[in-house]
Amino acid sequence: MIPNMYLLAGELMPTVLHVSARTVSKHALSIFNDHSDVMATRQTGFAMLCSSSVQDVMDQGLVAHLASLKSRIPFLHFFDGGRTSAEMSKIRPIQYEDMKTIFPYEALQKHVRAFALNPTNPMIRGTGQRPDIFFQATVAAHKYYEACPDIVEETMKEVESITGRKGGLFGYKGSPTAERIAVIMGSASKTMEEAVEYLNELGENVGVVKVNLYRPWSTRHFLAAVPPTARRIAVLDRTREDGASGMPLFLDVNVSFSDAGVDRLITGAQYGLASKEFTPAMCKAVFDNLNSENPRRQYVIGIEDDVTKSSLPYGEPITTVPEGTKQCVFWGLGSDGTVGASKTAIKTIGESPLTCYDYYRPKQNI
Template identity: 55%
Template sequence: MTKQKKFLTCDGNQAAAHIAYMFSEVAAIYPITPSSTMAEYVDEWAAVGRKNIFGETVRVEEMQSEAGAAGALHGSLQAGALSTTFTASQGLLLMIPNMYKIAGELLPSVFHVSARALASHALSIFGDHQDVMAARQTGFAMLATGSVQEVMDLAGVAHLATIKSRIPFMHFFDGFRTSHEIQKIEALDNEDLAQFIDQDALTEFRKRALNPENPVARGTAQNPDIYFQAREACNPFYDAVPAIVEEYMEKLSTVTGRKYGLFDYYGAPDAERVIIAMGSVTEAIREAIDHLVEEGEKVGLVAVHLYRPFSAKHFLGAVPATAKRIAVLDRTKEPGATGEPLYLDVKDCFYGQENAPVIVGGRYGLSSKDTTPAQILSVYENLGLPEPKNHFTIGIVDDVTFTSLPKKEEI
């Protein structure tokens, strides 16, 4: 008998909190815009006794800063409790020291991040990817979602994959643009996802909990004789992550009927001009592609879901063999770098490849600057030029360093 679908009208934060509650025993929280409502939902559900997948009510602890929340979460993980937190922007930066420890100690956890601008020349509470990009070196796997439905679906993949792989995950989506966008989506419940938990991996995690009956030494100081070797010992765990995430994406599709890959391709099968991007901008890009394909243009999109570890094999498999020009869109700025992070990753994947496409990079959407299908048309138009502009911007008029592409009429 086919299970009846359940629909829910909610925003991205509620969708992420809904899944996080299912898989968590402890939530260590501290509010920061635009992530605060995720913690509020979890606190509210715990107060009325909602049960998680394990039949328990989540223990919610509000700390006095994001650094405290990350420290409490680190401790509860070492005690063998599945734990989560929710944050953004400067809050995520305060968690970075503990994130290195959590990843280095192979503790399964998911941080849900409504990605937001960082305070540089000025503070902004609005969305972009500056915060998550500032934490990409911590050793956390990074899973990006671009719509409220994707948040509901792939947040579960992050929780399932972290238990099996032992690698902590940062699940992120665009602040406000996705975190506060209200959509009617298909909801998942405990029964949908409980069946996929790797019980053996969960049992092993519980066994590794600190216990006075079975004392061990952790968090030691190491010297030059062994530190380097021990640091490299984590490699097999990271190598296994792409296959584990792909496995859970396939299992999820048996419940939802929606198929996801580490990298999803959309557009003409013989596309010559392709955009690489992640997050909510992929929705606008799909609209522009539909418009151009109707006019006979050979264009496409590769939407990135698993950003770290970055699987070059899966990425190259998603890009059409016909691609001649690629534009990589980053929602962050790294002054002084030769390019933004996703652009550099894509360039590296194609380095040394025979007949590699021309690759350019651009910035968009900082501090929730609107990114429209018309701006995406400018990107595809730029790719059609004999020498496409590199390190461009869209959505603004840069009359100082002249990085911006020409504005087009809205479609």
């Protein structure tokens, strides 16, 4: 669909694609999660909004639709395939009646119906252009992208007004005076948040910035989310662009600080390809690397790279699960009914109010 995505963005057609992000096959086929498929579309002109939990999918899915109507920019709303898309979790749905109170009916008329194909109001679209005007028309559309981050922020506040759940282009968790922070997006941000809370309870001084709006990238909003005390930053990408000088999110963060004239030590990590496990112990290793005298600048975490020696070692498992939490593992081989039975069991367990995630973690607004 990538050629069509360029066309939709170029013609400023409000559109939303909801995508459960999955691996793009390399040396082998993989149906599991990373961000390589959505990263392959980042040049198309689509806005890219990332959800990190099942509740986020509900909330930011609505944000994507409303913001696309207001901004005329098409949105790619993505979340981690399997990790989030197949998760069964208690959420608080947004009712249609509440959605109607913030729906931009004027934008629907102005940006969609007015541009619809109509035999009584003919217009031309999708033309061929020569070199004398193509460049100018492309750059002229940039004003829509400049306006988009503020539109998304405004829309998130509107959604917050009906849900009570705070959103933002970037979210920060951790010490307000953190000297070491991580930047990450997707479901792994929840792992990082738990690790940050655990480490700070042990006396560390760390934090994490979660990326929600990846495109258009807003340097202003990103820098506002970073504590002014942060001096060392680890950027984690769930994709691998072979041969590149750095991974996509790592490069965006570097450019943001460079444009602002701010000197920071920034490291880049690749993790979780094809849904490889990403654990609190790995999060600790990332922060420990930042604390070392000569941090590794670019590395992989989660595997032992004994070929090109690019991996960062990590220690024994860390338990960040709140005390009193009961956990179960269901094993099945497939085709024996275990998957369906497990799903039914999870639903049954979830009917009890005591199993709701925020019963054990009241600080988490989920």
